[in-house]
Amino acid sequence: MSDTHDADMKQWGFETKAIHGSGGPDPQTGAVSQPIFQTSTFAFRSAEAGAGIFAGEEEGYVYTRIGNPTVRALEKTVTLLEGGEEGIAFASGMAATSAVILALCDAGQNLVLCEPVYGGTHSLAEAVLPRLGIEARMVDALDLEVVRDSIDENTSLIWIETPANPTLKIVDIAAIAEIAAERGVPMAVDNTFATPYYQRPLELGASIVIHSCTKYISGHGDVVAGIVVCDNETGEKIRHESLTDLGGCLGPMDAFLLIRGLKTLPVRMEQHSRNGALIADWLASHPKIERVDYPGREDHPQHEIAARQMSGYGGMVTFYIKGGRADGAKFLNNLKICTLAVSLGDADTLIEHPASMTHSTYSAEELVKFGITENLIRISVGLEHMDDIVADLEQALAAI
Numbered sequence: 429m430s431d432t433h434d435a436d437m438k439q440w441g442f443e444t445k446a447i448h449g450s451g452g453p454d455p456q457t458g459a460v461s462q463p464i465f466q467t468s469t470f471a472f473r474s475a476e477a478g479a480g481i482f483a484g485e486e487e488g489y490v491y492t493r494i495g496n497p498t499v500r501a502l503e504k505t506v507t508l509l510e511g512g513e514e515g516i517a518f519a520s521g522m523a524a525t526s527a528v529i530l531a532l533c534d535a536g537q538n539l540v541l542c543e544p545v546y547g548g549t550h551s552l553a554e555a556v557l558p559r560l561g562i563e564a565r566m567v568d569a570l571d572l573e574v575v576r577d578s579i580d581e582n583t584s585l586i587w588i589e590t591p592a593n594p595t596l597k598i599v600d601i602a603a604i605a606e607i608a609a610e611r612g613v614p615m616a617v618d619n620t621f622a623t624p625y626y627q628r629p630l631e632l633g634a635s636i637v638i639h640s641c642t643k644y645i646s647g648h649g650d651v652v653a654g655i656v657v658c659d660n661e662t663g664e665k666i667r668h669e670s671l672t673d674l675g676g677c678l679g680p681m682d683a684f685l686l687i688r689g690l691k692t693l694p695v696r697m698e699q700h701s702r703n704g705a706l707i708a709d710w711l712a713s714h715p716k717i718e719r720v721d722y723p724g725r726e727d728h729p730q731h732e733i734a735a736r737q738m739s740g741y742g743g744m745v746t747f748y749i750k751g752g753r754a755d756g757a758k759f760l761n762n763l764k765i766c767t768l769a770v771s772l773g774d775a776d777t778l779i780e781h782p783a784s785m786t787h788s789t790y791s792a793e794e795l796v797k798f799g800i801t802e803n804l805i806r807i808s809v810g811l812e813h814m815d816d817i818v819a820d821l822e823q824a825l826a827a828i
């Protein structure tokens with residue numbers, strides 16, 4: 429796929445890129461909104477043209493698993509927002525994650541995985557990769573020496589997730605990228621929590637960015653999707669191996685919904701951040717709350733790193749209630765507006781208990797080691813009126 433952005437588009441402000449990044453009105457019909465090319469296959473002009481496309485000598489669409497104009501419009505927009513060369517959309521964030529790892533790691537090689545990460549990524553590393561002969565080395569990325577020492581001649585990828593799900597631990601992207609560059613190892617960053625609006629890892633030295641688009645990029649809780657953004661060469665390899673050979677492609681309708689979601693990403697993120705910061709402060713002053721972790725608060729252990737690499741902090745807040753598991757369950761069961769559900773980044777406020785839900789793939793020892801304690805609750809603060817979220821949390825806390 430060679431339809432790259434022109435120099436003018438790269439100069440636009442973020443909001444303009446988010447709205448016009450797919451290339452503007454449809455050249456054939458003038459449709460301003462992105463047309464949904466709901467087709468599985470594409471007719472060739474002639475037998476010769478079809479053969480030329482297959483041989484890579486001619487541009488053109490073949491089959492939606494490999495490429496589709498609506499999906500391409502999404503890929504172009506996110507690539508522009510992240511400042512990369514190529515984007516490849518997938519049927520889920522996990523499909524994007526596994527695509528990167530499988531394209532870069534061979535049997536006998538290892539992946540340095542900075543913990544904690546989303547439970548699905550952890551499970552892939554611990555349960556699936558070893559069967560393929562790929563070792564996942566779980567490290568604490570706050571200790572740069574540990575990261576450096578865990579890299580050897582068989583390391584083919586370093587993976588970080590920042591802010592991390594669910595503890596909101598912040599990893600220094602530029603510092604790890606420097607180590608990765610010294611050792612000649614590519615580094616991937618899961619940028620799902622921050623979004624390109626608040627953090628652009630490629631500008632900080634990362635080689636690859638992945639997103640679960642299911643979250644803030646969609647913003648409305650109605651799509652499951654993922655995307656990888658990287659350089660052209662890596663992108664071609666990932667597209668070929670993961671879409672052509674493995675097949676986890678995104679459908680055109682979902683791509684359309686994501687293009688629509690992206691247009692409002694900046695305004696949504698501003699409001700998520702305002703609400704997130706207010707809720708974090710409110711929780712921190714509540715007598716039934718032991719601790720609050722929000723990267724924007726000065727008492728966050730890595731606030732200084734967050735302030736350096738992020739331009740805002742979003743709506744994810746992690747807090748630790750006083751008491752045990754039963755108290756936490758009582759609190760969650762009493763909520764009325766905040767919805768007890770996994771996922772995040774929606775207009776709706778979503779709240780969950782990571783130790784028994786999103787991170788239940790971690791062993792009991794790992795949960796303790798990575799700070800995912802029984803009293804940790806994760807809230808994805810939505811776009812509702814702040815007073816209503818506060819009142820809901822207040823009455824549910826009063827129940828314990």
Ligand code: LCS
Nearest residue numbers: 520521522546593620640642770771786
């Ligand atoms: N990366 C991060 C940081 C995530 O939070 C998730 C999903 C994924 C990747 C995988 O993306 P998916 O395949 O679901 O699109 N996180 C979830 C969560 O915290 N609750 O439900 C899913």
